[in-house]
Amino acid sequence: MVNFLSIFTMRNLFFLSLALNLSLIMRVFYEAEKHGPHELSARKADSGLEKAAHATQRTLVSLSSSGQDDGEKLINLDHGDPTMYESYWQQMGEKTTVVIPGWQSMSYFSDVKNPCWFLEPEFAKQVVRLHNLVGNAVTEGRQIVVGTGSSQLFLAALYALAPKDASEPISVISAAPFYSSYPSMTDYLKSGLYKWAGDARSFDKEGPYIELVTSPNNPDGFVRHSMVNRSGGILVHDLAYYWPQYTPISSAADHDLTLFTVSKATGHAGTRIGWALVKDPEVAKKMIKFIELSTIGVSRDSQLRAARILEVIINSSQNPGRPESGESFFKISHHLMAERWQLLREAVNRGRFFSLPDFQQGFCQFLNQVSQPQPAFAWLKCEDESVEDCESLLRDHKILTRGGRSFGVGPKYIRVSMLDRDHNFNLFLKRLASIQT
Amino acid sequence: MVNFLSIFTMRNLFFLSLALNLSLIMRVFYEAEKHGPHELSARKADSGLEKAAHATQRTLVSLSSSGQDDGEKLINLDHGDPTMYESYWQQMGEKTTVVIPGWQSMSYFSDVKNPCWFLEPEFAKQVVRLHNLVGNAVTEGRQIVVGTGSSQLFLAALYALAPKDASEPISVISAAPFYSSYPSMTDYLKSGLYKWAGDARSFDKEGPYIELVTSPNNPDGFVRHSMVNRSGGILVHDLAYYWPQYTPISSAADHDLTLFTVSKATGHAGTRIGWALVKDPEVAKKMIKFIELSTIGVSRDSQLRAARILEVIINSSQNPGRPESGESFFKISHHLMAERWQLLREAVNRGRFFSLPDFQQGFCQFLNQVSQPQPAFAWLKCEDESVEDCESLLRDHKILTRGGRSFGVGPKYIRVSMLDRDHNFNLFLKRLASIQT
Known part of the structure; x- marks a missing residue:
């Protein structure tokens, strides 16, 4: 017990001194950059x-x-x-720095109790907090599915929504001008489940279809709603740009299947993390299966980093201007x-x-x-x-x-x-x- | 100039003191764990x-x-x-810890000069070093393609090797007992490019085919070679388990397309990083396109972490037993x-x-x-x-x-x-x- 207490005190001391060092180092970097040629100085x-x-x-x-x-x-x-x-x-500065020891997050599994077993609980928590803060999406009653960027979630959505035993692939449409990668992403594997069918405005084929609604739209920035007013349509909402820096947040999106991505929300494109908010648990289950089959889950390191970034953004919005936030x-x-x-x-x-x-x-x-x-x-x-x-x-x-x-x-x-x-x-x-x- | 020099000295001092602190902290953790209830104590x-x-x-x-x-x-x-x-x-201990500041690796691009633009140069470097050290694969004259685990690279290989304009999908085979996920991974999207055709031993269809050679084999552990001795076959070698802890390293693998994964080599499954060694630059290019279309690259954070892990393994093999390695x-x-x-x-x-x-x-x-x-x-x-x-x-x-x-x-x-x-x-x-x- 004496031994343990002495260790505890040592540990505290070192952490204190470490914290001091870090803050001093940050100051040095800050000073150096002020004197450096950096464009942001x-x-x-x-x-x-x-x-x-x-x-x-x-x-x-x-x-x-x-x-x-x-x-x-x-x-x-x-x-x-x-x-x-x-x-x-x-x-x-160091607020968003993540430190990942060698023995952390080694298992495939993030949370065996969650249907989305590869979803880091901390990432899920920060996603909910961020949506509640910004007010751009309803998270209640939704399964969060994490993906390797929202691209993977887009493909997972097509897989989950396409009927498995149909005589022909379901049509996938979006109103022009549409995101340039939709056609190639839909068709590159010549899937028998889904097929790109072009501009939603001129779509007149009978039967079911998946309509992609990107709002604000990529490339033109306009707020969008479904273009095809017909039954049998399944909507996927790509809200990658529905954040306050790009467009006024008019209300909390409340759709069946909504995609978001860290890339456009925070700028961390290299981290490759996106998330979907999915109402129907069966659809979510199929999306999870897709991610299991295509990449056996999603990088846990990246989810931990993304969680930290979202947390810092939330703090910066709740207590703006304070040194700690x-x-x-x-x-x-x-x-x-x-x-x-x-x-x-x-x-x-x-x-x-x-x-x-x-x-x-x-x-x-x-x-x-x-x-x-x-x-x-x-x-x-x-x-x-x-x-x-x-x-x-x-x-x-x-x-x-x-x-x-x-x-x-x-x-x-x-x-x-x-x-x-x-x-x-x-x-x-x-x-x-x-x-x- | 005086200002800059003084900063330089300050920075040096702090780094020195930081290093001292870290080593002391490590010691404290080590001591604490010796006294803890952990099964590894x-x-x-x-x-x-x-x-x-x-x-x-x-x-x-x-x-x-x-x-x-x-x-x-x-x-x-x-x-x-x-x-x-x-x-x-x-x-x-801390040897494998990675520290990623918030502003690092934000861009989609890791290396615009590499055909595999999402490949972190440091990860590529450590992959080559590791293969040279272990002697399990020839890396010379190969394009390294990084993937979100080797699962994604397996799918990328199918996409790259399947003819794009064939009248029917190319057959994908492997000798039973084969890796249980091969059939579902090949068929879940009902691709018109490739199709699972079962056990390589009983495969007798005319025309081209892709044979998956897993060696040592998952599930049974035997060393394997191609089972179908016929022209028109394209081989994909899955060497996830070709590491010294699992099987004797008899020679450096020298195939057209070889898959490896960090999960089985080092145990870091949650990091989702694999790599392919690809001889034909055109095949590599198509695999890169696949990864671009399915996930717009591979997590840079995870690649940096994987690079550090491989580096530590290399050091531990080159200087075993030394405190620093x-x-x-x-x-x-x-x-x-x-x-x-x-x-x-x-x-x-x-x-x-x-x-x-x-x-x-x-x-x-x-x-x-x-x-x-x-x-x-x-x-x-x-x-x-x-x-x-x-x-x-x-x-x-x-x-x-x-x-x-x-x-x-x-x-x-x-x-x-x-x-x-x-x-x-x-x-x-x-x-x-x-x-x-």
């Missing part, structure tokens, strides 16, 4: 929401005056790689997106070459204010008559975007990621301006 | 290979004398959940498996109720000694004529196993995991003995 040196939100503009000004863009650097805005969020997480993730992100969209609209409105969608503002229950949709992608249209293929035009200026044909519409449209790092976003704006002059 | 208190390897036996003895088994606890040996390895990794993973694991197999054979040989496969010994290039196969699964046969269904018999004794029918053979056989925690393995032996009396 200005933002880090400031404190407070307003100052942070103006960092993009300052970077832009400094870029213009220093004339760094020789037009040679290739900017890849084809994917929605959410690297914009790195700066926020750098600012948050940091600035509110959603408010900072909302400001950054607002600023980017303002800069983009200014650049586009300087000429008549391009146009952008016009959105209706709405009341955001989470931010408690009227706000504008400010999507993760810009859906640009080349209005100039001389341009047939907008994607090629941008590629000539060393900007990779995704052309309208991939989304089921014409080549006058392009989708441009709004989530890249400051430097690339600013180069994009500069080159957009140069195309118009 | 005896092994931890000892040092050296031989003492560690006898821990299982001691636990067994203590269990028998204390009579803890009331026969009520359900033991699940149905899956190959490799929790046996937890004890080794606990012993290794720890006991050799493969030697410890080999000893533990040898001991478990010896105990199992003793238990089985006490009666005539069960039988086990007989293996030929071989020279292991890695261990530099003659050694016996000691598979991750025991392929038990009920020899007693009164028993029709061996799986049911074991279930009556609250032991879950997987019956022969799942593997394409009769119900007289069962597959039993040899990789569970000591306590469960020992309960299994006790109950096996009680069935025979």
Whole structure:
């Protein structure tokens, strides 16, 4: 007993001293970055929401005056790689750091009592807390199914919803412009269970079908509802972008099957974690079976990391500005997106070459204010008559975007990621301006 | 400059002090565990290979004398959940701990210059180092493709190898007894590209086919080669168990497409990381496309963790016994498996109720000694004529196993995991003995 007590005291002492060291090391890093050449240094040196939100503009000004863009650097805005969020997480320091010892999470099983046996309880808990906080989805009476990104959950949903003994595969549809990967993801294995059937607006086949409703929509950012008003339809709601930084949160989504992903919510795309909220336990069971057959569960390490990230976001929203919780993730992100969209609209409105969608503002229950949709992608249209293929035009200026044909519409449209790092976003704006002059 | 230097010195100081703290904390944990009730405490208190390897036996003895088994606890040996390895990794302390800050690995992309753009360079590096050390596979001239476990890579291989424009799906075969998940994994999506066609031994259909060669085989542990000696066959080698703890390493595998997984190599099943060594760059490209379409890459966090684990294993083999590298993973694991197999054979040989496969010994290039196969699964046969269904018999004794029918053979056989925690393995032996009396 004496021995144990002495160990306890030693352990306490070391933890105390370790905590002290960590905070000092963080300070050193912070100091070093203030003096370093990092593009985010200005933002880090400031404190407070307003100052942070103006960092993009300052970077832009400094870029213009220093004339760094020789037009040679290739900017890849084809994917929605959410690297914009790195700066926020750098600012948050060690709060989101996860430490995983070698002996942790070795078993296949996360929770043998849950039908979704590979779901980490801590991740499930934070998902529920986050939805309750943001108010963007009803979690009560839902089975949470975790997936290797929402892509895997999309495929799991098709598998779960398609009749197993039908004479032909069920039709899968979505209104154009639709997410460019839906057709290939649906058809790449030539499944006998489901088959891509194109634009929901022109779908007139008899019989059952699965309609994918992406809201806000990828690529164009509009709020969407089912397009086919007919019985026999099964809806899958992809709400990857239904977060306060992208669109006003008007009400808690209350659908049969809803998909979310960490990638777009927090910016952690490399972690490959998504989740589904599923009303029918039988559908959930089939989705779980799909994930068992395709990857025998979902990385436990990544779920633990994602759980920590969500927890930090919740804390930052509940106690914004306090040293232990940091600035509110959603408010900072909302400001950054607002600023980017303002800069983009200014650049586009300087000429008549391009146009952008016009959105209706709405009341955001989470931010408690009227706000504008400010999507993760810009859906640009080349209005100039001389341009047939907008994607090629941008590629000539060393900007990779995704052309309208991939989304089921014409080549006058392009989708441009709004989530890249400051430097690339600013180069994009500069080159957009140069195309118009 | 002065400022920067002072920071540098501060940083150095803190790192030094941090390192000191960590080592002290480790010591405290180690001391605490020596005094704790953990089943592995005896092994931890000892040092050296031989003492560690006898821990299982001691636990067994203590269990028998204390009579803890009331026969009520359900033991699940149905899956190959490799929790046996937890004890080794606990012993290794903080060596394998990974620390992932919130801003790390956020992008989808691990390495844009690699055709496998979601492959972490550090993971690829450690895979090559490990194969070179163990001598179990040629890595030169191969593209490494990382997957969410080797299950995903198995499906990726089917997708990559199946002709895209054939009039009917390509046949997928494997010699019985084959891995029980092959048929359902191949057929669950009713793909038009490939179709399960059963036992390779009785396969006589004309035309191309994909043969799965698992060696050592799951479930029976035998070394295997292709069974169908015919042109038009494409081979996929699943070498998940080709590691020194399970089978003598006779030579470096030099096939077209080989699958490995961290789960069986190191015991980290929950991490969901596997890798393929692929000779034909075009095949690799299609596998990469499959993973892009099904999960948009593979968790970067898990790859970083897996890289660290492999690195620690390599160090432990190159400098065994040194404080900084720890006991050799493969030697410890080999000893533990040898001991478990010896105990199992003793238990089985006490009666005539069960039988086990007989293996030929071989020279292991890695261990530099003659050694016996000691598979991750025991392929038990009920020899007693009164028993029709061996799986049911074991279930009556609250032991879950997987019956022969799942593997394409009769119900007289069962597959039993040899990789569970000591306590469960020992309960299994006790109950096996009680069935025979």
